[in-house]
Amino acid sequence: LVLASDHGSAGGTIAGIKAAFPTKRLGVVWIDAHGDLHTPYTTPSGNMHGMPLATALNEDNIECQRNDIGPVQKELWDKLKNTGIPGAKISPEDLVFIAVRDTEKEENALIDRLGIVNHTVDSIRKNGKEVILKQIEEQLKNCDIIYVSFDVDSMDPEFTSHGTGTPVYHGLTPAEANYFLCELANWDKTECIEFVEVNPCLDEKTNKMAEVTFELFESVTKVLKQ
Numbered sequence: 001l002v003l004a005s006d007h008g009s010a011g012g013t014i015a016g017i018k019a020a021f022p023t024k025r026l027g028v029v030w031i032d033a034h035g036d037l038h039t040p041y042t043t044p045s046g047n048m049h050g051m052p053l054a055t056a057l058n059e060d061n062i063e064c065q066r067n068d069i070g071p072v073q074k075e076l077w078d079k080l081k082n083t084g085i086p087g088a089k090i091s092p093e094d095l096v097f098i099a100v101r102d103t104e105k106e107e108n109a110l111i112d113r114l115g116i117v118n119h120t121v122d123s124i125r126k127n128g129k130e131v132i133l134k135q136i137e138e139q140l141k142n143c144d145i146i147y148v149s150f151d152v153d154s155m156d157p158e159f160t161s162h163g164t165g166t167p168v169y170h171g172l173t174p175a176e177a178n179y180f181l182c183e184l185a186n187w188d189k190t191e192c193i194e195f196v197e198v199n200p201c202l203d204e205k206t207n208k209m210a211e212v213t214f215e216l217f218e219s220v221t222k223v224l225k226q
Contacts, residue, residue: 001220002194006165007036010149011052013194015084017147021191026090027143028056029136029184031098031177032151033168035107035116040077041065042106049165049197053095055080057114058088064106092116094143096136098180099124099154102168121170129179137187148184148193150177152213160212163203174212178219185223193220 002013018026030036030053038050039061054061058081069077081087092114100118103111111118117139119132140146153164156171172180184190195217198210 006049019084024144027140161208163209
């Protein structure tokens with residue numbers, strides 16, 4: 001279990017898992033409002049927490065370039081992409097999104113080009129959580145190990161709070177998040193679950209986001225103790 005701050009940490013977590021299990025095929029379940037697929041060439045903000053999956057996929061997305069970067073930035077970016085072991089840590093077919101709903105056109109183009117699967121909040125409620133989970137299990141059946149990355153902004157701030165860096169409406173309920181986290185924690189292949197992006201400084205409900213996230217964390221630890 002990993003507790004981190006902004007989602008940029010996930011790039012290092014994925015790199016560390018792959019370095020520890022270099023011969024294993026790694027699947028990633030990304031529960032988030034955002035795709036986090038930007039690169040220095042495409043980012044509108046420059047925020048590293050919008051880039052961890054691009055490092056894991058070893059993607060520059062030059063096709064959608066909007067920024068010119070200097071040699072120092074390129075060197076640092078290449079270093080990030082090659083952290084742990086050189087090159088890509090995961091394949092696009094072994095990456096699955098849950099609740100991603102706030103992406104830019106550059107990310108959308110990459111999602112389309114790589115064929116990344118996104119189970120939206122609407123599809124979860126239309127088809128049922130159990131059906132979506134089975135689809136994820138089928139997609140990742142050939143993976144040896146699974147990493148689950150849980151950004152609290154995957155949840156709807158109406159049910160939690162704005163106690164996170166980039167809240168987005170029409171997200172998961174805490175109960176829906178709890179279902180996916182506990183079911184994934186129960187998988188034998190799951191090696192790591194990471195919780196990120198709680199920010200009490202932004203919370204208008206007196207630490208509500210941290211309290212909800214702690215309850216989810218407790219639920220996962222109970223599953224792991226069984």
